[in-house]
Amino acid sequence: xxxxxxxxxxxxxxxxxxxxxxxxxxxxxxxxxxxxxxxxxxxxxxxxxxxxxxxxxxxxxxxxxxxxxxxxxxxxxxxxxxxxxxxxxxxxxxxxxxxxxxxxxxxxxxxxxxxxxxxxxxxxxxxxxxxxxxxxxxxxxxxxxxxxxxxxxxxxxxxxxxxxxxxxxxxxxx
Numbered sequence: 001x002x003x004x005x006x007x008x009x010x011x012x013x014x015x016x017x018x019x020x021x022x023x024x025x026x027x028x029x030x031x032x033x034x035x036x037x038x039x040x041x042x043x044x045x046x047x048x049x050x051x052x053x054x055x056x057x058x059x060x061x062x063x064x065x066x067x068x069x070x071x072x073x074x075x076x077x078x079x080x081x082x083x084x085x086x087x088x089x090x091x092x093x094x095x096x097x098x099x100x101x102x103x104x105x106x107x108x109x110x111x112x113x114x115x116x117x118x119x120x121x122x123x124x125x126x127x128x129x130x131x132x133x134x135x136x137x138x139x140x141x142x143x144x145x146x147x148x149x150x151x152x153x154x155x156x157x158x159x160x161x162x163x164x165x166x167x168x169x170x171x172x173x174x
Contacts, residue, residue, distance in 0.1 A: 001051055004073035005033035015067055022057035041097050045090035048083050085134045092120045108161040111152060
């Protein structure tokens with residue numbers, strides 16, 4: 001998908017006009033595929049969510065005889081399934097990132113938010129409905145999350161903030 005996006009943007013005389021036409025025929029605004037930026041945590045989710053919405057023009061442009069070099073970007077049905085599952089899985093991470101990016105986010109919210117993400121990862125890891133690649137990725141994400149959990153264990157700040165919060169207090173830890 002990243003390579004397809006790059007190819008469309010840099011083929012202003014061939015692919016870009018065809019892309020715009022295919023989007024219009026699908027009753028979609030002729031937007032470009034959002035870039036996946038390493039330093040922007042949610043950019044993968046945004047790109048994949050866009051791709052799911054624009055599946056029809058993507059399938060058309062990657063199968064277009066006028067653009068034979070674009071066939072290498074064509075996704076098979078099982079790959080589309082992975083993309084759709086990734087959007088579902090990454091949605092929780094996007095929500096958490098947006099939550100902690102707000103001005104009102106506080107230290108006391110870190111542990112409950114991490115609990116929710118941990119629970120989400122557990123559910124994805126064990127559900128057979130997800131592709132094996134998604135479940136494997138979630139196991140790796142959980143390992144990474146465990147490192148962050150350890151950091152909260154090494155600092156009393158998170159526990160103190162949670163205990164001092166009027167709505168959580170010690171009940172959260174029971």
